[in-house]
Amino acid sequence: MKYYDKLIFELSRPGRSGYSLPSQEKFSSPEKWLADSFPASGKKTSSVAADGAATDEHFSAKRSCISAATPKALLRAAELPLPEVSEVDVVRHYTNLSQMNFGVDTGFYPLGSCTMKYNPKINEEIASMPAFTGLHPLQPAETVKGALEVEKSLDKALCAITGMKSFTFLPCAGAHGELTGLMLIREYHLARKDFARTKVIVPDSAHGTNPASANVCGLEIVEVKSNSRGLVDVESLKPLLGPDIAAIMMTNPNTLGLFEKEIGEIASLVHSCGALLYYDGANMNPLVGKVRPGDMGFDVLHLNLHKTFSTPHGGGGPGSGPVGVGEKLLPYLDNVHTSGFHGNFGVMLRAYAYILMLGRENVKMVGPLATLAANYVKESLKDAYKLPIDSVCKHEFVFDGLINDGGHDDVHGATTLDVAKRLLDYGFHAPTIYFPLLFHQALMIEPTESESLETLDSFIDVMHKIAEEAAEDPRILQGAPHNTPIGRPDETAAARQPVLKY
Amino acid sequence: MLERVGLCDLDGLYSDVPKDYIYKGEYDLPAAMSEQQVRDFFEKLGEKNTKLKVLAGQGAYDHYVPAVIPYITSRSEFLTAYTPYQCEISQGTLRYIFEYQSMICRLTGLDVSNASMYDGPTAAAEALRMSLACTRKKNKLVVSTRLLENVLKVIRTYMKYGTAELVFTDDVMSAIDADVAGVIVPSIGRHGIIQDHSGLAEAVHAAGALLIEYCDPSALAVLRTPAEWGADIAVGDGQSLGIPLCYGGPYVGFMACKQEYMRKLPGRIVGQAHDAEGKRCYVLTLQAREQHIRREKATSNICSNESLMALWVTVYLSLMGPEGLRKVNELSFEGAHYLHDRLLETGKFEEAFPGKPFLKEFCLKPLVNMEKLQQALLDAGFFAALEVDGYASFCVTEKHGREELDALVNVVKELAI
Structure with missing residues (x-):
């Protein structure tokens, strides 16, 4: 990766442009254009498109252009200082920018809770087919039969994999799915005139979006503690349950990568108090082909198609967070309109293509192989990194920093941040750091099923090497990264005096 | 690998899962297709749609949609990255988001833009929520019925579970009173008419409320800008800036606001920074606003944005x-x-x-x-x-x-x- 300094605005030169638009007379078909526009055809190009009726005289002067036809008070007074650049400027600039980026296609990306699995290329081809990209979202059903079939078949496939009854595809991301799911829960209670249920229970290990989604949905958050084994403490949960609880939001396996084995008891306790169970599908990957949330008693869930179903993360979106419901919430599925049209259809196409290539026989291997990879890395590294809860994990696990951080006398030890930054030097993306909040030096690793044994081994080697470096001289890590386009930025200064535009 | 983890088979990895929950049935899915079959399958499916x-x-x-855009946005360094958590190896993403924010500010005339929202309608709903957060102790929102039908639908859904009172009206001016926190109007009504907002900002501000304008960003090249109308927040859908119809998505919502409301703006924001050597670089900034810091106190739960679609818009505006x-x-x-x-x-x-x-x-x-x-x-x-x-x-x-x-x-x- 090499450092490239420019912003597109800095390439701008007055009068330069990168577009090609037709003038009104160039509106004719290519065939007609070829027939009429050679010098020998003797026709004036300006009249090519005009077949008698359609002449420019149609426009009286007062309607000839926007400024003549529109009251000045409604028009833009300010200049529009967009960059003025040629096509090749644009292509080179963004190609240069891309070369300062690390993606799944660049290398191993063990970002915990994000399921950075490989994104098959055929899915991109499918999603760019003009037969789908050209469809207007309000077209009548009989003209979009193919698109509707994709939605219906994907719905059916996701139901098969999760044990739910039906999905809505409106949510555009995981957090958006959480919000949609909580709205469905509210619909359910409101329809039953059970107005007192305004609280939602969220474990302390939950993703940060859970409490935020609940708050946005007008629900009060009640936190339930984890026990020493990293699981929801059932005894602490019991006194929280009552007629004011709308739901509990669970992530299973949780963010420590541990399966909430008491989910059966939790489900029956929650249901018997009249509340519902929400399943945060961010961690669905290890259960694919093995365990179905619907069978564990969950009433509603969201999936992240951009995690579990291999659609690319796009630098932070577009994602897709379809919400699946069981019997109880089925009647309310059409009541919540959480996005403008039908959700991120382009993402749905990719996910469906992935499922078709995976097929019935291979779907059973997704969860087990992802889980095997995580356990292999965990067992290989627990001699150098603190493993607070030593048990079989699912798709991810959490270390609590280095066992020997190299700190002594006046030398500070290497932190999780330092380990993460040093990994960048060795050509790996860093794991998720400082989450979950249960440990101070959390380092959350999720390898996914995409990776070969060789890739996992080389990651393990590098993690050991970093641990050795830390023990020897933590400053090597503290100064990292050394080989990236930029070093660690001063984020505090950036936040204190924000520069948010050119 | 199994040996390293001390197990003799893959089932052992699920020893912590109660047996009742292990799915023993056959998954109701078709058998695996080859890549060629998948391509043929979707081609046939595509033929079931009518080309119109x-x-x-x-x-x-x-x-x-200029040819350059899909060429750039399909570069896998952009496509297969995630949210730029590790800024040292994400300068590509961070830089184009900074450019996107700058372009949205120039289109709308406003001071600050976030890194994008899901789509226009959700951006409208989030802006209303933001107006509540910016104006304490006010509880009424005025919504113009000239907004697009799908924008109204999403606003209704988003607001249904809160305590704010919603007033839907064709005549927003007469609905403004001291209890109003936010007023949202379109720049172009659903019937296509360019709206005249003369005097509206003055009335809204006199009541201590925020004016939100819902705009078609493409039209902002010629129409009076939200800033020129005196709006505090501008929102809309970036689809008209070179994004294919694609049966409704993915699109991208935009949101920009005046400087004074910067710390209430939801979503990711990218800012300029410098590294120890003084190299100019870009980082996710003002994160104290976000849900992973504030958790239950967050006013928005938006986390992922529509980053790649923001790149789509940025490349489009650069070309145009x-x-x-x-x-x-x-x-x-x-x-x-x-x-x-x-x-x-x-x-x-x-x-x-x-x-x-x-x-x-x-x-x-x-x-x-x-x-x-x-x-x-x-x-x-x-x-x-x-x-x-x-x-x-x-x-x-x-x-x-x-x-x-x-x-x-x-x-x-x-x-x-």
Whole structure:
């Protein structure tokens, strides 16, 4: 990766442009254009498109252009200082920018809770087919039969994999799915005139979006503690349950990568108090082909198609967070309109293509192989990194920093941040750091099923090497990264005096 | 690998899962397809869709997509990265988001933009929520019924579970009182009419409320900007900036605001920084606003944005420049007014809003049966004449030439009154 300094605005030169638009007379078909526009055809190009009726005289002067036809008070007074650049400027600039980026296609990306699995290329081809990209979202059903079939078949496939009854595809991301799911829960209670249920229970290990989604949905958050084994403490949960609880939001396996084995008891306790169970599908990957949330008693869930179903993360979106419901919430599925049209259809196409290539026989291997990879890395590294809860994990696990951080006398030890930054030097993306909040030096690793044994081994080697470096001289890590386009930025200064535009 | 983890088979990895929950049934899925089968399958599926010329809008616009955009956005360094948590190896993503924010500020005239939202309608709902957060102890939101139908739907859904009182009205000015926190109006109404907001910002601000304008960003190249109207927040859908229709998504919502509300703006924001050597670089900033810091106190739960679609918009605006975007508007305007007048000449329509200014989208009052009109157009390969409040809505962009417009008019001519 090499450092490239420019912003597109800095390439701008007055009068330069990168577009090609037709003038009104160039509106004719290519065939007609070829027939009429050679010098020998003797026709004036300006009249090519005009077949008698359609002449420019149609426009009286007062309607000839926007400024003549529109009251000045409604028009833009300010200049529009967009960059003025040629096509090749644009292509080179963004190609240069891309070369300062690390993606799944660049290398191993063990970002915990994000399921950075490989994104098959055929899915991109499918999603760019003009037969789908050209469809207007309000077209009548009989003209979009193919698109509707994709939605219906994907719905059916996701139901098969999760044990739910039906999905809505409106949510555009995981957090958006959480919000949609909580709205469905509210619909359910409101329809039953059970107005007192305004609280939602969220474990302390939950993703940060859970409490935020609940708050946005007008629900009060009640936190339930984890026990020493990293699981929801059932005894602490019991006194929280009552007629004011709308739901509990669970992530299973949780963010420590541990399966909430008491989910059966939790489900029956929650249901018997009249509340519902929400399943945060961010961690669905290890259960694919093995365990179905619907069978564990969950009433509603969201999936992240951009995690579990291999659609690319796009630098932070577009994602897709379809919400699946069981019997109880089925009647309310059409009541919540959480996005403008039908959700991120382009993402749905990719996910469906992935499922078709995976097929019935291979779907059973997704969860087990992802889980095997995580356990292999965990067992290989627990001699150098603190493993607070030593048990079989699912798709991810959490270390609590280095066992020997190299700190002594006046030398500070290497932190999780330092380990993460040093990994960048060795050509790996860093794991998720400082989450979950249960440990101070959390380092959350999720390898996914995409990776070969060789890739996992080389990651393990590098993690050991970093641990050795830390023990020897933590400053090597503290100064990292050394080989990236930029070093660690001063984020505090950036936040204190924000520069948010050119 | 199993040996390293001390197990003899893969089932051992699930020893912590109660046996009852291990799924023993057959998954109701088809057997695995080869890549070629998948391609054939989707090609056949695509053929089940009808290829139509789209002369309808209502929130999704068929503008021309330059070839450069998908070429750039499909570069896997952009496509397969995630949220730029590790800024040292994410300068590509961070830089284009910074450029995107800058372009949105220039289009809207406002000071600060976030890194994007899911789509226009959700951005509108989030802006209303933001107006509540910016104005303490106020609880009323005024929503113009001239907004697109799908924007109204999403606002209703988002607000249903909160405590704010919603007032839907065609006449926002008379609904403003001291209890109002936010007022949202469109820059172009659902009937295509360019809105005149004279005096509105003054009235809204006098009541201590925030003015939110919902805009078509493409049209902002020519229309009075939200900042010029005195709006505090601008939102809308970036789809009209070079993003394909794609049956409704992925699109991208944008949101910009005045400086004073910066710390209430939801979503990711990228800011400029410097590393120890003084190299200019970019980072996710002002994160104290976000849900992973504030958890239950967050006013928004938005986390992922629509980053790749923001790149889509950034590349589009770079290619177009100020002149290109203006030309898109002029060509669309010219085509729309041509079609408007030709359709009136057929005698099958009456003017719906005589003398009202419009750009690319307009409504006519049909004198023929609406369903027959729509069906005749569909049969001739046109998706047009969308019903909006009993009117027929049309939309023309720079993609549609005279030949195409004349062909549409000829279909209408043949209809019996």
